[in-house]
Amino acid sequence: MTAAEHRPTTGAATPDPVLAGHDLAFGYDPDEAPVFSRLSVEVHPGEVLAVLGPNGGGKTTLLRLLAGSLTPRSGTVSVEGSAVRWNRRGVNELRRRVQLVFQDPDDQLFSASVTQDVSFGPLNQGLDRETVRSRVAWALEELGITELAEHPTHLLSYGQRKRVVLAGAVAMLPSVLILDEPTAGLDPAGVESLLETLEGLRRSGTTLVVSTHDVDLAYRWAERALLLNGGTLGCGPVADVLGDPELVAAARLRPAWGPAAGKALRSVGLLAPDAPDPATADEVAALLRH
Numbered sequence: 001m002t003a004a005e006h007r008p009t010t011g012a013a014t015p016d017p018v019l020a021g022h023d024l025a026f027g028y029d030p031d032e033a034p035v036f037s038r039l040s041v042e043v044h045p046g047e048v049l050a051v052l053g054p055n056g057g058g059k060t061t062l063l064r065l066l067a068g069s070l071t072p073r074s075g076t077v078s079v080e081g082s083a084v085r086w087n088r089r090g091v092n093e094l095r096r097r098v099q100l101v102f103q104d105p106d107d108q109l110f111s112a113s114v115t116q117d118v119s120f121g122p123l124n125q126g127l128d129r130e131t132v133r134s135r136v137a138w139a140l141e142e143l144g145i146t147e148l149a150e151h152p153t154h155l156l157s158y159g160q161r162k163r164v165v166l167a168g169a170v171a172m173l174p175s176v177l178i179l180d181e182p183t184a185g186l187d188p189a190g191v192e193s194l195l196e197t198l199e200g201l202r203r204s205g206t207t208l209v210v211s212t213h214d215v216d217l218a219y220r221w222a223e224r225a226l227l228l229n230g231g232t233l234g235c236g237p238v239a240d241v242l243g244d245p246e247l248v249a250a251a252r253l254r255p256a257w258g259p260a261a262g263k264a265l266r267s268v269g270l271l272a273p274d275a276p277d278p279a280t281a282d283e284v285a286a287l288l289r290h
């Protein structure tokens with residue numbers, strides 16, 4: 001079963017964007033300068049939006065505002081066209097539709113076994129046991145960790161713990177999955193395998209918002225990038241944003257590999273002037289072979 005098949009159909013067309021923040025202001029300490037004062041962002045259905053910026057630039061803060069784990073001082077968050085009301089019911093509804101996965105799985109894992117942990121959200125939602133059981137089995141399968149179902153969570157590796165937390169979020173059938181640095185701490189094979197899993201979820205209809213320090217990952221995977229440093233520096237298609245040296249420098253990032261490779265290949269006539277930059281080393285290798 002896919003996420004689309006698990007999701008109840010409402011018959012209603014989903015308005016665009018699926019998730020948006022408008023004029024958001026937020027600060028942790030009223031006596032200090034806010035992290036943002038007027039930040040707006042739109043997340044389009046079915047896309048991967050990468051959020052990049054320096055340490056302390058506000059990525060996690062924005063993700064938490066969009067997922068309802070922080071309340072803005074002013075501004076609005078809208079999900080599937082409806083503005084969130086910052087009361088218990090409104091926030092619960094936002095959290096059901098928008099799931100946030102923290103960078104460190106130990107901030108979210110709290111049950112003794114994998115199945116208990118992944119069941120927590122759906123049970124809390126009031127679903128009957130049979131639906132929960134089927135959702136959990138499906139989520140574990142999507143994450144490729146069915147064999148871990150009865151494992152105690154404290155015996156899992158870091159990468160396995162990350163997948164369990166992700167399974168817990170996926171089991172809620174969110175419209176938007178927000179991932180704070182999902183690839184941090186994973187080995188290269190673990191990164192590729194996680195990306196494959198996330199792509200599978202995206203193909204089933206889940207929209208992804210991903211914060212990362214990995215410019216190349218954002219370049220090759222996301223449709224759009226948002227650069228943050230205490231406010232928006234730029235937002236748009238990855239090739240425009242991450243291919244702009246001034247924006248990249250302002251966000252204290254190193255340039256993406258793709259535009260540099262594209263420039264070099266064009267200069268020797270191996271890439272047409274109007275062709276897009278290569279996004280992976282395999283694409284460069286294929287161009288070099290021709």
Ligand SMILES: Nc1ncnc2c1ncn2[C@@H]1O[C@H](COP(=O)(O)OP(=O)(O)OP(=O)(O)O)[C@@H](O)[C@H]1O
Binds near residue numbers: 028029056059061
């Ligand atoms: N719980 C908190 N209490 C007080 N200040 C905080 C808290 N969390 C973050 N901040 C401050 O808010 C600002 C933005 O932090 P945030 O964690 O959102 O940045 P980030 O871009 O995610 O950084 P990193 O790349 O290091 O994870 C920083 O100045 C940070 O010190």
